[in-house]
Amino acid sequence: MTKVLITDPIDQKGIDILSQVAQVDHKIGISDSELASIIGDYDALMIRSGTQVTEEIINSSSKLRIIGRAGVGVDNVDVKAATQKGVLVVNSPGGNTIAAAEHTIAMMLALSRHIPIANSSTLLGKWERKKFVGNELYKKKLGVVGLGKIGAHVAKVANALGMEVCGYDPFVSTERAQQIQVKLSDLEDLFQQSDYVTLHLPRTPETENLVNMDVLKNMKSSAKLINCARGGLIDEEALAQALNQSLIAGAAIDVFSKEPLESNSPLLKVEKNLILTPHLGASTREAQENVAVDVAEQIRDVLLGLSARTAVNIPGLSPDIMDSLKPHLQLAETMGLLISQLSGGQIQKLEVKLQGEFVQHPSQPLIIASLKGLLSKALGDRINYVNASLEADSRGISVVENKDEARPEFASGSLQLTTYGDNGDHSVAGSIFADGELRIISIDQYPVNVSPSRYMLVTRHRDMPGIIGKLGSLLGSNNVNIASMQVGRKIVRGEAVMVLSIDDPIPNKLLDTIIEVDGITNANPVTL
Numbered sequence: 420m421t422k423v424l425i426t427d428p429i430d431q432k433g434i435d436i437l438s439q440v441a442q443v444d445h446k447i448g449i450s451d452s453e454l455a456s457i458i459g460d461y462d463a464l465m466i467r468s469g470t471q472v473t474e475e476i477i478n479s480s481s482k483l484r485i486i487g488r489a490g491v492g493v494d495n496v497d498v499k500a501a502t503q504k505g506v507l508v509v510n511s512p513g514g515n516t517i518a519a520a521e522h523t524i525a526m527m528l529a530l531s532r533h534i535p536i537a538n539s540s541t542l543l544g545k546w547e548r549k550k551f552v553g554n555e556l557y558k559k560k561l562g563v564v565g566l567g568k569i570g571a572h573v574a575k576v577a578n579a580l581g582m583e584v585c586g587y588d589p590f591v592s593t594e595r596a597q598q599i600q601v602k603l604s605d606l607e608d609l610f611q612q613s614d615y616v617t618l619h620l621p622r623t624p625e626t627e628n629l630v631n632m633d634v635l636k637n638m639k640s641s642a643k644l645i646n647c648a649r650g651g652l653i654d655e656e657a658l659a660q661a662l663n664q665s666l667i668a669g670a671a672i673d674v675f676s677k678e679p680l681e682s683n684s685p686l687l688k689v690e691k692n693l694i695l696t697p698h699l700g701a702s703t704r705e706a707q708e709n710v711a712v713d714v715a716e717q718i719r720d721v722l723l724g725l726s727a728r729t730a731v732n733i734p735g736l737s738p739d740i741m742d743s744l745k746p747h748l749q750l751a752e753t754m755g756l757l758i759s760q761l762s763g764g765q766i767q768k769l770e771v772k773l774q775g776e777f778v779q780h781p782s783q784p785l786i787i788a789s790l791k792g793l794l795s796k797a798l799g800d801r802i803n804y805v806n807a808s809l810e811a812d813s814r815g816i817s818v819v820e821n822k823d824e825a826r827p828e829f830a831s832g833s834l835q836l837t838t839y840g841d842n843g844d845h846s847v848a849g850s851i852f853a854d855g856e857l858r859i860i861s862i863d864q865y866p867v868n869v870s871p872s873r874y875m876l877v878t879r880h881r882d883m884p885g886i887i888g889k890l891g892s893l894l895g896s897n898n899v900n901i902a903s904m905q906v907g908r909k910i911v912r913g914e915a916v917m918v919l920s921i922d923d924p925i926p927n928k929l930l931d932t933i934i935e936v937d938g939i940t941n942a943n944p945v946t947l
């Protein structure tokens with residue numbers, strides 16, 4: 420029975436989708452060690468931001484195929500460990516954009532009008548109208564750091580509120596900035612000149628403590644800082660000091676370097692204009708339903724053997740691409756598997772050459788499929804589309820891509836794989852015929868025309884009378900049935916390649932006898 424584990428609160432609509440295809444178990448708030456001890460039973464794990472999916476947990480799994488993060492940030496998942504283990508990681512990149520952007524705007528307004536503290540005072544029976552005079556957002560300068568989906572929506576709403584919006588994002592073009600009505604600025608100027616600064620970027624080693632004491636000192640003393648993106652982007656000790664010393668006028672923080680916020684956090688000792696919320700950016704009914712459905716559908720599809728829409732660890736393999744390239748991917752994987760058995764030994768380099776119609780397709784998926792095939796004899800079930808590139812890289816196999824626009828020999832173009840390794844260079848070329856049939860069209864540059872079959876024997880021999888007959892009778896006398904046979908040669912009576920499709924695997928002893936046949940220089944049994 421397929422089993423899915425859910426360890427954070429997930430909207431019922433997502434659970435209903437998963438229940439159609441799997442047994443769904445809930446263990447909300449489970450500890451890391453408990454999770455590591457039970458993960459081996461599960462095919463899929465669905466989480467929000469509460470669960471830390473560590474390397475230890477991933478390595479304790481044995482049949483885990485997918486981790487679904489119902490939200491955007493995957494910084495609570497060790498994606499590298501998942502990739503190494505061949506576990507797909509999917510998220511919901513757009514499901515909570517509006518929720519997080521609106522929480523940011525709410526934080527800005529609440530800060531500006533002292534809403535939380537005025538509420539507490541009023542509930543205590545006080546009537547402190549003078550104490551809580553605020554300021555307007557209208558005509559104030561807003562600096563947005565990170566102009567992705569949420570940053571762009573915040574900018575849109577802020578523009579509608581009459582704010583002047585500037586932004587910093589090293590990956591956003593001037594055209595895109597113009598489109599979302601944001602004036603691009605450098606980071607230092609943005610902090611120095613803005614009345615409000617809001618963060619909307621991921622936490623990475625480069626962005627950690629992006630807002631530190633130097634940056635806070637550079638801000639206006641009337642400025643306010645909002646972080647509804649990720650904990651760790653702000654040095655919390657420095658922020659507490661900056662607020663206590665009135666270096667800046669206020670801050671509103673939804674996300675923390677350690678969550679839940681620890682009781683000894685310096686932020687809990689700040690007495691001035693600081694609003695804290697417990698990671699509520701995505702907590703709207705609408706967003707929770709969006710992300711739960713989005714991620715549950717992807718988990719369901721992957722468990723059913725289909726592809727995922729938004730995998731974070733297999734770039735370039737969207738469902739559309741997978742569908743349109745199905746025969747091409749199958750050809751690339753089959754050729755990878757074939758060439759690994761012809762090459763033997765350690766491979767240092769794989770060259771992937773695309774010709775004719777193949778050049779029109781994205782090459783990355785074809786490379787991944789070739790690598791998956793190439794490594795599958797060595798790694799068995801452990802290799803998949805998720806970890807193929809990483810596994811090749813860790814084995815020191817470099818990949819070179821080569822596109823040949825010249826008029827192809829085959830109308831449908833061709834794909835050629837060449838390996839360079841301990842046993843010299845080997846190449847296999849293939850194509851797809853009009854009926855979608857896969858064909859191997861050359862082996863080691865010898866032209867052949869072979870439909871790949873489960874068992875094959877590929878020999879190298881001298882082109883001379885009698886060899887084919889001898890081989891045929893050897894196989895026959897050992898009860899190995901030949902389904903088809905092809906000989907490829909460049910010159911008459913020169914070196915040749917023979918490809919036999921056979922119904923049964925070749926026993927090792929028979930292989931030794933084949934190699935002893937006069938004229939046969941090499942014989943490679945192949946299983947596809």
Ligand SMILES: NC(=O)c1ccc[n+]([C@@H]2O[C@H](COP(=O)([O-])OP(=O)(O)OC[C@H]3O[C@@H](n4cnc5c(N)ncnc54)[C@H](O)[C@@H]3O)[C@@H](O)[C@H]2O)c1
Nearest residue numbers: 492519565566567568569588590619620621647648700701
């Ligand atoms: N508080 C919440 O509950 C909540 C909800 C949703 C998303 N988030 C977080 O909000 C952040 C933004 O989410 P998004 O959906 O807009 O993501 P996104 O990927 O659409 O946008 C992120 C942007 O940050 C930019 N960026 C990366 N490095 C940068 C740097 N060094 N300086 C400036 N910009 C940089 C990227 O170019 C990108 O445009 C993420 O960290 C996400 O995890 C939080």
Ligand SMILES: O=C(O)CC[C@@H](O)C(=O)O
Nearest residue numbers: 467468490491492701702
């Ligand atoms: O799970 C949540 O509620 C938070 C999600 C949010 O941080 C995200 O990155 O999408």
